[in-house]
Amino acid sequence: MTRWAVVLAGGVGSRFWPLSTPERPKQLLPLVNSNPLLVNTLRRLEPIVPPERTLILTNASLTDAIAAIAPNVPRENIIAEPKPAGTAGALTWAALEIERREGPDAAMLCVHADWAIGDDEGFRKVLLAAENVAREEDALVTVGVVPTRPDPGFGYIEPGESTSSGARVVTRFVEKPDREKAEMMMHKGYLWNSGIFVWTAGNFLREVRAHTPEVASALAAAGSGLESFFAAVKPISVDVGVMERSDRVRVLSGDFGWDDVGTWGALRRVKPADAEGNVSSGVVHALDARSNVVHAEGNAVVLYGVSDLVVVTRDGLTLVTTTDKSSDLKALFAALPPEILESK
Numbered sequence: 001m002t003r004w005a006v007v008l009a010g011g012v013g014s015r016f017w018p019l020s021t022p023e024r025p026k027q028l029l030p031l032v033n034s035n036p037l038l039v040n041t042l043r044r045l046e047p048i049v050p051p052e053r054t055l056i057l058t059n060a061s062l063t064d065a066i067a068a069i070a071p072n073v074p075r076e077n078i079i080a081e082p083k084p085a086g087t088a089g090a091l092t093w094a095a096l097e098i099e100r101r102e103g104p105d106a107a108m109l110c111v112h113a114d115w116a117i118g119d120d121e122g123f124r125k126v127l128l129a130a131e132n133v134a135r136e137e138d139a140l141v142t143v144g145v146v147p148t149r150p151d152p153g154f155g156y157i158e159p160g161e162s163t164s165s166g167a168r169v170v171t172r173f174v175e176k177p178d179r180e181k182a183e184m185m186m187h188k189g190y191l192w193n194s195g196i197f198v199w200t201a202g203n204f205l206r207e208v209r210a211h212t213p214e215v216a217s218a219l220a221a222a223g224s225g226l227e228s229f230f231a232a233v234k235p236i237s238v239d240v241g242v243m244e245r246s247d248r249v250r251v252l253s254g255d256f257g258w259d260d261v262g263t264w265g266a267l268r269r270v271k272p273a274d275a276e277g278n279v280s281s282g283v284v285h286a287l288d289a290r291s292n293v294v295h296a297e298g299n300a301v302v303l304y305g306v307s308d309l310v311v312v313t314r315d316g317l318t319l320v321t322t323t324d325k326s327s328d329l330k331a332l333f334a335a336l337p338p339e340i341l342e343s344k
Contacts, residue, residue: 002106003131004201005049006094009038009058009066009113010081015263015329017341018317019295027113028065030281031261032270038113039069044120048128049109055097056113057081057090082230087195088241089233092208092215095201096222096229104202107131112195116270118257126254130198133167139250140207141167141198142243144191146255150183152176153262153327155193155239158185159251167250173239191253195260197238204242211245212236264310265323267293278303282313293323 009027020026027038035043038056045054051072058066060080067075079097081090091110098106109127117123130141144157153176160171173193177185209216218232243249259270268291271279278286282296289303292311299313310326312319317340321332333341 002053002102003049004098004106004108005045005054006091006108006110007041007054007056007113008087008090009056010084017329018314018319019297019312022061025062028069031267032116036069037261038066041111041113041115042070042073044117044123048124055079055094057094082227084235085230085233086235087238088212088215088236089230091238092205093226093229095204099201099205104200106201107134108199108201108204110197114261116259116261122256126252126256127198130252133165133250133252134199134203136165137163137250138203139248140204140243140246141250141252143194143196143254144251145194145258146253147186147192150179150186152179152182156185156190157193157251158190163250167252170249170251173244191251193239194258207242207246207248212241214241264293264312264326268323
């Protein structure tokens with residue numbers, strides 16, 4: 001029985017503008033430490049899954065950049081999606097590819113490229129436990145993260161009755177709630193929906209065929225290759241298209257310092273801070289300044305008497321906002337002229 005890792009590494013991470021661009025999206029940026037987030041992810045997995053059994057699914061425009069920072073992953077394992085097809089389509093193609101190479105009993109440990117993890121060993125331990133559950137129960141297993149705060153930015157999982165393997169049946173998935181509901185669910189033992197999934201290739205494909213017509217209808221085209229399959233897929237997330245429809249979903253709880261690093265403000269949770277709570281990279285000097293996030297690329301930044309700011313400098317462009325506003329830059333994008341948004 002073999003084990004594969006599947007790393008989802010598409011998207012542009014626009015909430016990390018102006019550092020993040022379509023050519024250098026969030027997963028390729030050194031946001032938590034000196035390594036790109038994708039490199040951290042691959043190194044975190046390598047003790048349990050070697051690079052030759054790691055698939056990276058990404059945008060066609062990013063394959064060269066990913067190959068450059070992940071030279072140990074075979075080039076044929078970096079799969080360029082011809083068009084966005086949702087996580088259900090991407091993971092189905094990965095399952096087909098793994099089944100073709102190793103057979104239906106190969107395990108798939110599915111993660112995203114752009115997370116921060118505080119306890120790598122604890123993370124790997126939960127993944128291996130989830131693999132055991134997936135095999136023992138022929139189940140689709142998700143890892144629910146134990147919440148540390150009532151965060152309305154995450155989806156939640158309600159765990160149900162325990163199973164013989166130590167997992168719990170998923171009662172329901174909850175989309176991002178308001179803060180009041182998030183606090184209530186946290187106190188009732190709900191878990192964050194992390195997007196970590198573990199199953200065997202064969203079991204996942206069985207559930208797709210049974211429950212996900214948006215993707216199952218494209219399986220006949222898969223024999224003609226990647227382009228034909230993705231052309232036939234109707235975009236849908238794996239959460240909605242498979243996990244919420246299947247009765248074979250189990251959840252294991254995990255507590256290993258997971259964060260999806262969704263905004264500049266989130267870096268205060270995952271990076272070392274100075275005595276005043278400031279987190280920074282580059283040349284930064286702070287006096288009487290508290291709880292700020294600074295990324296200084298190419299310029300020095302001096303803070304004096306300010307709090308809760310985000311300051312990002314890059315190539316002659318500087319963004320200044322608050323940590324609260326950094327979670328939603330859509331209004332800013334709508335007001336900026338194209339020459340600013342497209343500057344490199």
